[in-house]
Amino acid sequence: MRQPLPYETQVEIFSRFRAQEPEPRGELEHVNAYTLLVAVALSAQATDAGVNRATRALFQVADTPRKMLDLGEEALVEHIRTIGLFRNKARNVIKLSRILVEEHEGEVPSSRAALQALPGVGRKTANVVLNMWWGHPAQAVDTHIFRIGNRTGICPGRDVVAVERAIEDHVPVEFQRHAHHWLILHGRYICKARKPLCANCLIRDLCPFEEKTV
Missing domain, CATH: 1.10.340.30 (Hypothetical protein; domain 2)
Incomplete structure (x- = not known):
């Protein structure tokens, strides 16, 4: 299992995510x-x-x-x-x-x-x-986050609870509120399971994944 990325790298990664999408939103439609x-x-x-x-x-x-x-x-x-x-x-x-x-x-x-x-x-x-809804910095770990957390070293863990704790322990506090949304969207649209779109990845230069796609 990978070691978590250094603090300075985490800051750079999430700064890029925030610059691309300052206020990420979940994609489930709701009214209350x-x-x-x-x-x-x-x-x-x-x-x-x-x-x-x-x-x-x-x-x-x-x-x-x-x-x-x-x-x-x-x-x-x-x-x-x-x-x-x-x-x-x-x-x-x-x-x-x-x-x-x-x-x-x-x-x-x-x-x-x-x-x-x-x-x-x-x-x-x-x-x-x-x-x-309540604005808590709670981290909802799904298959996308589990995959890219371990693939990139942002939040490695052997199970979803360990990955959740890794986000809490290693992602800088200023990014905790939106961390899981940025990671979900990145995993859903860029860092895909079978064929990650590494050429379109805004953190490619910071990611230690050896099998990057062309």
Whole structure:
């Protein structure tokens, strides 16, 4: 496993990311904290684009926990049928909506522990909501971040929790707020798994990856 890149290199890398995209945004469409939570929960093993196609109509009729309960599980299934594992996800969305209504007055909590106590909400989903809605410097590690964190040495780790901690430990504090968004976008569009677009990479000269593509 690679050693983390030196502090000065991390500063240069994230300075370039920030110069290219000062305010990166997640690509899941939402209108409030609840719809963000639902969208992220639905995105497990699915693409953001696929989730967005399914939720545009859904969120027009169910953008609060109470409205989702009124819609019901079977109607929800029809909205999200194109998303993988849709039945299990629909069940979890109904369950978490009920808990939000009964235990949180219909509001999405701003605590990781409370979020992870909801059905279908793991650490990654909780971190996305904490970061995107509440502005916490929480790091949601997905397959893209895990790959480029180890490939580049920005945040190496043997599992997603280790990579999350590596971001917290080695990425300069001034970049923590948007770090996971910059890394996700870089992994999704440039530092791809099979054929990374190294010729288009703005940190190519700082990356120790030996198998750079032409």
